[in-house]
Amino acid sequence: xxxxxxxFSTTPQFGRxxxxxxxxxxxxxxxxxxxxxxxxxxxxxYVGGCGAGRAYCALQPDGVIxxxxxxxxxxxxxxxxxxxxxxxxxxxxxxxxxxxxxWGHCGECDYQLVxxxxxxxxxxxxxxxxxPDAGCKFNQEFWEEIEKEETYLANF
Numbered sequence: 001x002x003x004x005x006x007x008f009s010t011t012p013q014f015g016r017x018x019x020x021x022x023x024x025x026x027x028x029x030x031x032x033x034x035x036x037x038x039x040x041x042x043x044x045x046y047v048g049g050c051g052a053g054r055a056y057c058a059l060q061p062d063g064v065i066x067x068x069x070x071x072x073x074x075x076x077x078x079x080x081x082x083x084x085x086x087x088x089x090x091x092x093x094x095x096x097x098x099x100x101x102x103w104g105h106c107g108e109c110d111y112q113l114v115x116x117x118x119x120x121x122x123x124x125x126x127x128x129x130x131x132p133d134a135g136c137k138f139n140q141e142f143w144e145e146i147e148k149e150e151t152y153l154a155n156f
Contacts, residue, residue, distance in 0.1 A: 049116035052129075053096035057087070067096055070120035071129065096129060104132025105139050 052068035059065060063079040065086050066072060075093065076086035087093065095101055099116055106117040117133025125134045125146055132139040134146055 048114040049099075049112075050119045052119045053090075053093040057093070067092060067129070068120045070118075071123050073123070073129070092129070101130050102132075103130055104142060105136070106132045109138060 050068075052071055057065055057067055057075070058069040058071075059078065063077045065075045065078060065083065067075065073092055075090045078086070096119055099112055100107070102112070102116065106112065106122070109115065109117075115136075117136055117139075119129045119133075121133050121135050122131040123129040125131070125142075132142050134143045
């Protein structure tokens, strides 16, 4: 019997990678959970992938709510309005929850429901949280464009 490896990760690509390696194996149902079987696949498609604004958000020391600790988009402030009002009414959070709005490969990927790309990384590179995750192997063309732009700016 082999040893089990436990991985604690918030990287959405982890779910895709597990399915690529063993489509019938364990399923990453959330950031800290793996399961097996058909029901696990259903759960993974619902809660899997990037949880920013879907499964969690971040509370900053000054009361500001952001979708993720890595995404500096102020959604509201719990000093000024109730958390659940922000959680339910924020346009940003509504868009993050609707994976059909993602564009680039993330919008059409077979692994969209278990991965969907890192929305914070999409925002960091494109200033658009619905953009492709430039860190994913399926978005190589976007990464190459970013590298060209960085090279141009470095030589400017």
